[in-house]
Amino acid sequence: MGDETFVGGLSIPQRSDDSLILLQDARKDGYDFITTNLPHSSSLFRRDVTLIESKWWSTSIVGNVASPNSYKSEMDTDTSEKPAWNFGQDIITALASNDAQASSQAEQQLMYMLDWAAHMNIPAVILPPITATMNKYELDCYGRFVANNGLKASANNLQLWVRVSFHPKAIENFHKFHRMCDGALNVGCMLMMDLEAVNYVTEASLSQSMDLMHYFIGSNLRAISFNTDVFLSNKKGFPTLPKSIQFLFVEMLKRLGRTCRVLVEGVPLHYLDNETDVPQGHDFEEQESSPLGHSGLLLYIQYLRHLRSKDEVKNVIDTEEAKMETGYLDHLQSALQPLGDNLEFSTYEVFEKDPVKYARYQDAVEYAIRDKIQLGQLRTEPTSQDKNNISILVKIFVVGAGRGPLVNASIRAIKTINTKYTSILGNNSKIQIDPRIVAVEKNPSAVLYLNSLKRFDPNWKVVDVVQCDMREAMNDQFLSDIILGDEANKVDIVVSELLGSFGDNELSPECLDGFQLSGLLKENGVSIPQNYTSYLAPVTSMRLHAESHAHAFFPSEPTQGPGGKPCGVLQAMETPYVVRTHAATQLHEELPCWTFTHPLQKEGLPLQDAAQNVDNERYAEVIFDLGKEGKAAFGSGYQKVNERLTLLAKSDIGKGLNERFSNESYTIHGYLGSFHCLLYQSVIDQTLSSVISIAPSTFSVGMFSWFPLYFPLREPQIAPKGSSAKCIIYRKCDESRVWYEWCSEIFVNNTTINTSPLHNPNGRSCVVRL
CATH class of the missing domain: 3.40.50.150 (Vaccinia Virus protein VP39)
Structure with a gap:
């Protein structure tokens, strides 16, 4: 069935209310899961609930919210007829109705669907779409319902995938919706690759489309769906995606291919000119039916798996390094206390x-x-x-x-x-x-x-x-x-x-200054590293922000174990975390904050004296112009800048971009810290230098000893089109501690429109012990 990290699903509208036969056919064709329409009332009946074991409901079936007035058995419908999509839009319209009875009925029906999904231990439910043209009141009512019921769904380990159109306004609406849901981790989006998406990509430049995909990746993207009508036919009749859509999908796979689900939706619309034709590299000996498979949609999943198997994808997410870091993806870790704690044997071994x-x-x-x-x-x-x-x-x-x-x-x-x-x-x-x-x-x-x-x-x-x-x-x-x-x-x-993810956050300056102060170093002695610079970049990541919020329930002192007093939201959201960013979107090139140099030198003083009374406090204001194109090249904030996407953006900018297709706004969930370190540069031959870096622009490819340092914002900030973001950050010290304080501003034309509180003042939530 191909690579285990590729999880493909199948949704056929006419067969979505009875899962038994569809599940059997889909699994024979290499699909991992199917969707089923959720019942809206206990008065209904369905054959599959009496025939399918619980293990299949909990692993291989995803619920779909469909409008109740279309809920009927359609097993005998001709599946070759193109259906009218039933994505549950009507029930959201009813939810926002001025008719109190209709609104109440819609809410009860939605609640029953979610309760039934939880009862069946279904892992995820696909919710109705959020579009670019969605009525504001409908969006508000929709958000209110999910906010009221999302926590209950989370308690039942139920993921909610909200359909979202591939359009800047649609993803902006989803961000508003997600904030209404208090940034719930179990509320994610499912990107709809339909004909509207194809039209958008056709009219916009490819770099603008890639920037939009880039933004989706930081928007808790859980799945991507392909309607069968977006596929073209090649010369032999096999389905193939338009080149631009294929490009976007492959780039998405490089980023989220280990965690994002893929769904094929619709009826078969592609038939081989000669049914004896067999796609190259595929064996149909096990297929009892035609090469179209048992479901009629075999060719679609084979094509998508083929894209997943491309070398350009495998060389990113199937390497030994990628496999080793899988368990760390978006997993927040407390930064080390290098002077206060001793590392374990296994930690040394890994690094x-x-x-x-x-x-x-x-x-x-x-x-x-x-x-x-x-x-x-x-x-x-x-x-x-x-x-x-x-x-x-x-x-x-x-x-x-x-x-x-x-x-x-x-x-x-x-x-x-x-x-x-x-x-x-x-x-x-x-x-x-x-x-x-x-x-x-x-x-x-x-x-x-x-x-x-x-x-x-x-x-x-x-x-x-x-x-x-x-x-x-x-x-x-x-x-x-x-x-x-x-x-x-x-x-x-x-x-x-002694470097940390932000360069100096594991007290390298204090330690090396202390060594210099001891008098051990010759006057012409050198330090490796010679200098290191800390960098910051704004990031969109619903997942990182939600994970930070979840740390409120962790013990304030790790040594207390699970029974310890929870640290609370304030401390959790004022703590920087080391994280292998994955479902994250860096919004701008990283910019420098400050640099430390070793050994310290002061004119006319011996090295030992130069290390007396050193001030290692720092302050920086870093400004990011969020209107720049080509954001996708910076990826998740970890790994080297994608030069291919950089060149694409430059090419499109040179041709002129249509502002109509640029993002309406961006949500900033925090800032990513990284570093660039010059270990040594020869004073005789300047071409000889050795550098290590996790800053994307100079990233040391293949190095995995450091992940970025995430500085969360207590509340996400909305940055409208044409705005800039400013991060103000301090490195503070006293006789026993080092800590960071930070805040963020959004401004347009030098007018501030949003300012965050200062995070971690006086180290009240997080310090590094000297």
Whole structure:
């Protein structure tokens, strides 16, 4: 049936009130689920409830709200006749009726449908559509009903998928609707790819359509439906999507292909010119009927699965990295307390598998050593055997060594120099690096691991292990001897991996300043990393915002366990979270906030004195023009910018865009924090540099050690067309804590129209302990 992450469903209007035969036919054709019209009254009867086991209702059947006046058995209807779609619009019209009796009846019918779906343990219900032209009062009445009943549905683990037209005004209406429902996590949208969508994509530019799809992805997109009448026919009669729709669908699969359901709706409208024709790559030996399958709609699901199997999709969501991160998608995690807590063995193990980070660190150490050799900053002496063989002493400190991956990276860098650069001094001398590496770690359990490596790994004979908080070096005898000794015996290179998702949020500045203040570093000593910059970008993500809100029920102190006092909404919504963004829409290129540089240098002062009384507080105002096209290129805020979409937007802008097809407004649910870090840049050859980054514009492809840091807004902000967003963010410190404070403004033509409260003032909800 193809890739397990692709879940395809089937909806045939004439057969949607009796699920038994349809489910059998659909599963034979490779569909994973079907839809059934929900009954609106207990006075009705249906055959399937007496014949289908509960396991099928709970896994393979999705409910559909249809207008009750069309509820009748249509099993004998000719399925080749194109139906009039019954998506339940009439019941919403009745709900908003001035006739109190009609309105009450519609509400009772809807309530019965949802109750019956919960009774049958149906996993999801498809609700009537929200369109671009929907009456405001109807939208309000619709939102009121779902707001009143959504919590009950959530308690029953019932997902509500609201049909939404592919149009900027329709998705704007859905955002208003979703706010009326208090941002409920179980209320998502199902994008309708129908003829209206085709017309929109035809008239709008492809980049505008892609930006709209991009916005849908952050709007809790749970499913996408394709009416059979949107498919074209190829030369042999097989169904195929219009090129523009196909492009949008494939790009959506790259983003949400692991979680978004796909639904085929309608009757068969495509027939093979020759029924002996078999689609390439498909085997019909198991099909008892024609190649059209048991349902008559086999070709549609095969075509959609074919799009899912394209290399450009598989290379994004079927890689080992993608599989490993699946459990983290949109899962909020508290940022680490690196000085207050000790990491577990398994946590170290996971991050050590990063294929990119330690390779970049190895390059950085290599470049730094080569520079120091060529600058004559390392002690050299001839070997006793041959005066042309030069031994070069280099002292490297790895602070926060964990289980030693940076030590290993440093050892590999030294081996590379000894192997490849034997004549780096530019004469006939052959060099041999003689390293002295010190691994400093405060976690006593990790220190045991480091000592074990020193005992059993021959490469670690050049390593000394010190258990110490790097800020308290004078309290350790080994380190204090270096501090009080000769300058020549101090540290040439200090290497650390103390960065957090926002760069400085795991106290790298405080730790490295403390190391510099200790006096361990030579005056010409270097730090790896050399500098790192924090970035912010606005994000639309109903899912992240709802997940943040759900943390209100988590214990305020994790050590208290499930029985602990809940932290409450205020604390939950004023806490930054580490998250692998997935169902999220970055609305603008990330912009810089501030930069930290190491070691700190002040003119005329020794390095140790330059680290006295350092002020690590920061402040930034970051302004985002939300009117820019090409937003889709920034994806979810994690992974590299999509250059293909960037070029598409530039091309379309050059041709001129029709403003009629631009988004009416955007909802901002918070800001995503990321970082760009220069580990080392050669002072001799500027082309040699080593960088790690999770900022989309410079993302280190293949690196997974960090996910973005999500700064939620207590209440989402609506940014109308032509507006800009400003995030004001502070990094604050006192003698025992570091914390962030942030707020957001929306303004048009320098006039502020919406301002959020300041989040986390004085660190009342979230701090990092020093």
